[in-house]
Amino acid sequence: MESLTISEWLLTELKQGRFPPRMPSHRRVYEAIRRAIATQHLTPGARLPSTRSLAEELSLSRNTLLAAFEQLHEEGYVVSRIGSGTRVAATLPESFVPMRASGATTDAEPPMNTSGRNTSGLSKRGAIVAGPSDQPSYEVQPFTPGEDDFSAFPTQIWRRLLNRQWRDPQPAFLDYGHAGGHLPLRHAIANYLRMSRTVNLTVEQVLITSGTQQSIDLCARMLTDYGDRVWVENPCYWGARRVLEVNGLSLHPVPVDDEGMAPGNTDFRNPPRLIYTTPSHQYPKGVAMSYGRRRLLLDYAASRGAWILEDDYDSEFRFEGRPLSSLQGMDQSGCVLYMGTFSKVMYPGIKLGYIVVPPELAERFKRGLYELQRPGQVVIQAALADFIEEGHFSTHIRRLRQIYKERRYLLQKALAPVTNVGARLPPAGSGLHLVVELPAACDDVRVAELAAEQGLRVYPLSHYSVGEKREKGLIIGYAYASTDRITTYGRILADVIQAALSN
Amino acid sequence: MESLTISEWLLTELKQGRFPPRMPSHRRVYEAIRRAIATQHLTPGARLPSTRSLAEELSLSRNTLLAAFEQLHEEGYVVSRIGSGTRVAATLPESFVPMRASGATTDAEPPMNTSGRNTSGLSKRGAIVAGPSDQPSYEVQPFTPGEDDFSAFPTQIWRRLLNRQWRDPQPAFLDYGHAGGHLPLRHAIANYLRMSRTVNLTVEQVLITSGTQQSIDLCARMLTDYGDRVWVENPCYWGARRVLEVNGLSLHPVPVDDEGMAPGNTDFRNPPRLIYTTPSHQYPKGVAMSYGRRRLLLDYAASRGAWILEDDYDSEFRFEGRPLSSLQGMDQSGCVLYMGTFSKVMYPGIKLGYIVVPPELAERFKRGLYELQRPGQVVIQAALADFIEEGHFSTHIRRLRQIYKERRYLLQKALAPVTNVGARLPPAGSGLHLVVELPAACDDVRVAELAAEQGLRVYPLSHYSVGEKREKGLIIGYAYASTDRITTYGRILADVIQAALSN
Incomplete structure (x- = not known):
């Protein structure tokens, strides 16, 4: 794979179709380029082809490429300077790089080989910890639980x-x-x-x-x-x-x-x-x-x-x-x-x-x-x-408490309509995340996927169950999205939930 | 124990006799005060009694107390200012504080109680890791293996x-x-x-x-x-x-x-x-x-x-x-x-x-x-x-290599006489420690204790054995002692080894 040009690599990546079905093209290109960076097919400082030539080679519109490049630029993955085109940033926004660069190969459990070591080489306990995790496979998004906003940190x-x-x-x-x-x-x-x-x-x-x-x-x-x-x-x-x-x-x-x-x-x-x-x-x-x-x-x-x-x-x-x-x-x-x-x-x-x-x-x-x-x-x-x-x-805690209290209030307000379609918003007086409880028949993994397609990462509650009984719901972090955007994002999420429950 | 005065506490500590038999009095007082600090019987900033009153209460000579205080002062445990006596330093030399403040209680394995939790409360694997370790129970001393000299760090x-x-x-x-x-x-x-x-x-x-x-x-x-x-x-x-x-x-x-x-x-x-x-x-x-x-x-x-x-x-x-x-x-x-x-x-x-x-x-x-x-x-x-x-x-590695090479050379030279009494100095072209191999009949734990009495901490090789066969020797670190003191300390150690092997 090392000998492919970057356009060829991206084309392969886009054709393999490891993206949610309704993900827009510009977002696929964005993800593919991020994967190329994560897997070192594009190294820091490497020059990207022009949007024009990439658009041609990938058979996509130039606007699609421009939109993808803009997002990459905004998030710090690429830098552009007049006269030298677009390059991969020397210092990448590390936490945003996906953990699983090539998701396709990591989940299946390979068979044992003749020498008694299974070809994955892992022990049983090793296979448990290397198994699917609760970690975002894409970047941090507004509602990713467990992520914080560091802008208030002194x-x-x-x-x-x-x-x-x-x-x-x-x-x-x-x-x-x-x-x-x-x-x-x-x-x-x-x-x-x-x-x-x-x-x-x-x-x-x-x-x-x-x-x-x-x-x-x-x-x-x-x-x-x-x-x-x-x-x-x-x-x-x-x-x-x-x-x-x-x-x-x-x-x-x-x-x-x-x-x-x-x-x-x-x-x-x-x-x-x-x-x-x-x-x-x-x-x-x-x-x-x-x-x-x-x-x-x-x-x-x-x-x-x-x-x-x-x-x-x-x-x-x-x-x-x-x-x-x-x-x-x-x-x-x-x-x-x-x-x-x-x-x-x-x-x-x-x-x-x-x-x-x-x-x-x-x-x-x-x-x-x-x-x-x-x-x-x-x-x-x-x-x-x-x-x-x-x-x-203590000053910092007081300040954070103020900020997060407001975000929680705004998010609860934005999500309120979901209670009309059978979801429940249990009272919660603390913490950095909310839970929306969904009806038992609801596929919360699917709802989380639908939210992800809108750029909102939330976690399905069923994923946290131990054993048979699986409660359905969404875990929504409000510590990361800035206060002035939380209502907008909250409404989008409420729409996703309402649409899913109305189907 | 909290209600004891510090003199009473020190007296109890000195009387319990948990010191090597030939340790001089001033060193025992020094150790006892360090234990008092480690166990918070003396907290940072606390004032120590005068050497005169302590000498009286502990029935020791004032010179003994003065020697102990001097060493504590030199190593940064206490500070003294005119008019305010001697106080425990606000910032203690942390790595020097013993890990086992009250050594007496930590080694015995308590029995199980009726509820099935042994009174130590530890699991079997927990008891392994909480067992005796290779860590110094006193302070870092010139030849402590695994300790480095940071003075060269930029x-x-x-x-x-x-x-x-x-x-x-x-x-x-x-x-x-x-x-x-x-x-x-x-x-x-x-x-x-x-x-x-x-x-x-x-x-x-x-x-x-x-x-x-x-x-x-x-x-x-x-x-x-x-x-x-x-x-x-x-x-x-x-x-x-x-x-x-x-x-x-x-x-x-x-x-x-x-x-x-x-x-x-x-x-x-x-x-x-x-x-x-x-x-x-x-x-x-x-x-x-x-x-x-x-x-x-x-x-x-x-x-x-x-x-x-x-x-x-x-x-x-x-x-x-x-x-x-x-x-x-x-x-x-x-x-x-x-x-x-x-x-x-x-x-x-x-x-x-x-x-x-x-x-x-x-x-x-x-x-x-x-x-x-x-x-x-x-x-x-x-x-x-x-x-x-x-x-x-790489500059720093080159510099360290120079420093440690000289120390190793000086230490080998100072230890050379031990080969006359049946010990062996195997060639070693790398690392930060030397091994002196001792005859199989030799009690290397005892030799290490004798060295400790001279203020030189070295580790017995037998302690590192797995299973029955135990090689005898001493592990001597040369990364901590300054270059200008290594010959002096090396000679003292050589004397200890020679004396032990000649007995």
């Missing part, structure tokens, strides 16, 4: 704090760092959690990790063995599920109702070693766990010697109602591990999160963290400690 | 490159980033490996990880299943061993001779799914794998459908002889995964490493990397790409 302050650390770094700051994390950051987190989340803790219980995946992974490894049962909410956060599965755990799905995780008799007959839950804001459904349900879960875990892993991932963004205390703060028997992340309030690439473990586990978890992940990034940890201690963190 | 250049990225960061730089890592960095690594390590690759095969532990972990999970057999070298790198064990793999130790990993008939009867090897510079013994042995290993792996994980961890530091090509570069059948790290050439806290995977695994590994670890730290990746592309990387 980059200048952050740069100043980082610079202060780098000006005269202590040698220790370049080393792996203390096993539990940078002490001033652990202090700052302990103070924050004590005040804002009623977490009951001393600084020794706080461990800095490199984010949610690593926190869940560490807990799974330190607390469970291969084949152990773990209760997960159904539907469940995809990232958690993958990490639990790769650790050889048997996932037992527990239904979620309007009071949160709702274990019944079938569940109680299957006691777990670990319970993974998102009580403040169930992912993805958004409900908060009721007081009674919290007590039930804590008492059950204590009586069974099970651990509870409380993922308080979105707790900073509660827009109405009294903030709920953490499960950890209600726990009398020391069976709760509490975790949070800085990826939403700061930025995802910061790769910092934390776990609060019961006192008697602290030393051992520190050792496990060191052995399995090696700490580091002390400079960033030190800057973050300053960011929190100097008050920038 | 901090100013690095800060400038980071600043350039932060001045006007693209939103994508704050996001998780491309699943395989920042593309310009992958290009830079591909170029470097192609030129310097004869690695055979395209940029798609390069994946950025957050370091060696994560690289090994990812390979273990993607390529092996619970219970699979993995060949490891015997002795073997501790960190690799822990990660392989926690993934449920059965470790099959293969002996190492002067040609590197030396599999025999017993080994061939136990074919592995994965072979973990350090061919350029065996860890810890330092030998390079011969050409014949490389061919043997490659042919065997190809015929058995096994994967080889080539850890080329120290390859930048070859001081003499022709650099050996990588195993990956000799591989015809695509069974080698090649990994390296930036922790030695840059600094450990950078937390960046890489794996080069066979082309057909690249997409799946990228997905696995995303699902299990989530990428990030794009700004640092971008700065590192610049650091390499602008030539600072």
Whole structure:
């Protein structure tokens, strides 16, 4: 394939027809060129053929090519300068590059060859994590759940704090760092959690990790063995599920109702070693766990010697109602591990999160963290400690809360008409995404595809189900689209949903 | 314990006698105060009692207290100002704080309680990683293996490159980033490996990880299943061993001779799914794998459908002889995964490493990397790409190579006398540590303890053995001690070894 010209390559790509049927031509060309960049058939700095010659070679109108080029230019994939034509940008908008450059070859499971290694070469657990994921295969679009708007992030302050650390770094700051994390950051987190989340803790219980995946992974490894049962909410956060599965755990799905995780008799007959839950804001459904349900879960875990892993991932963004205390703060028997992340309030690439473990586990978890992940990034940890201690963190949270509250309100308003055709918009007072519940007969994957054709990426709720029972709905993120565009996009999405349900 | 005064706490600590028997008093006081800081009995900024009053309360001479305080001051644990006495430093030298603040409670394995959770609460695999490690329980000392000297690191250049990225960061730089890592960095690594390590690759095969532990972990999970057999070298790198064990793999130790990993008939009867090897510079013994042995290993792996994980961890530091090509570069059948790290050439806290995977695994590994670890730290990746592309990387390697070559020479010279009493100094042309081989009857753990009493931390070789056969020796790092002190320390160590072997 390397010897094809770029026009030939694009032609092949366009003919293979791996695009949604109703995707307009200019968008197909746009996608094909992005794939060419992602797969290095076009490298940074490479010159693209003119729109005129490409239009000829691909048998498309020149306007189609112009529209595709404009979008590529707008999103930073290409640059154009007078006299030198259009070139692939030297620095690409990385997060937008699709993960699966050639989607066709990655899903089928190849057969075993004679030497006993299947030709994919992956292990069974490897095949699980390399399987289809919840990740966008196209670019980030206005409603992509889990994506944030960084325009409000105080980059200048952050740069100043980082610079202060780098000006005269202590040698220790370049080393792996203390096993539990940078002490001033652990202090700052302990103070924050004590005040804002009623977490009951001393600084020794706080461990800095490199984010949610690593926190869940560490807990799974330190607390469970291969084949152990773990209760997960159904539907469940995809990232958690993958990490639990790769650790050889048997996932037992527990239904979620309007009071949160709702274990019944079938569940109680299957006691777990670990319970993974998102009580403040169930992912993805958004409900908060009721007081009674919290007590039930804590008492059950204590009586069974099970651990509870409380993922308080979105707790900073509660827009109405009294903030709920953490499960950890209600726990009398020391069976709760509490975790949070800085990826939403700061930025995802910061790769910092934390776990609060019961006192008697602290030393051992520190050792496990060191052995399995090696700490580091002390400079960033030190800057973050300053960011929190100097008050920038709470200022920034307040600001984000204001922004996201408005977006959520506008989105809810724009989506309101869907309730006329059988969809439901459950109340949600927190978080960075909404769920639209669709009737059981509805194909939510198809509705998500229809939305994608309009340039709106939303996730089908059924995708997050564990086991047979699949609830239908759409998960819609509102943290990424700018406030002034959210109504427009919301109306388009409402139209898509209404059209789908009216068919 | 919280209600004890600090003098009472120190007294308890000193009386519990958890110190090597021949450790001098001033050193015990020093250690006890460091433990008080590590366990937060003394927090940053806290004022210490005067040496006079402490001397009285601990029944020690004032000179003992003065000596301990001086050392604490020199190492940055305390600061003193006229009129305000001695206080715990606001910013502690973090890497020097012991990991195990209260060593007494962490090693014993508590029994199961009635609810089926053992009182330690850990899983079996958790207990493995929380077990005794190869980590220093005291501070970094001149010969601690795995520790580097950062004084040569060009901090100013690095800060400038980071600043350039932060001045006007693209939103994508704050996001998780491309699943395989920042593309310009992958290009830079591909170029470097192609030129310097004869690695055979395209940029798609390069994946950025957050370091060696994560690289090994990812390979273990993607390529092996619970219970699979993995060949490891015997002795073997501790960190690799822990990660392989926690993934449920059965470790099959293969002996190492002067040609590197030396599999025999017993080994061939136990074919592995994965072979973990350090061919350029065996860890810890330092030998390079011969050409014949490389061919043997490659042919065997190809015929058995096994994967080889080539850890080329120290390859930048070859001081003499022709650099050996990588195993990956000799591989015809695509069974080698090649990994390296930036922790030695840059600094450990950078937390960046890489794996080069066979082309057909690249997409799946990228997905696995995303699902299990989530990428990030794009700004640092971008700065590192610049650091390499602008030539600072190779300049820095050349400089380090010069420094470490001199230290190695001086250390070898200082240690030479030990060959008169039955120890052996095998030739080693690369790396950042030396091995002194001791007679089989020698207790190398005891010799390491004797060295520790002199303030010299070295690791016993027997600790790195897998299975029954335990070679005896000492692993001595020379990357941390400054060049002008290495001869002095080397002579002290030689004396310790000679005394131990003459007994």
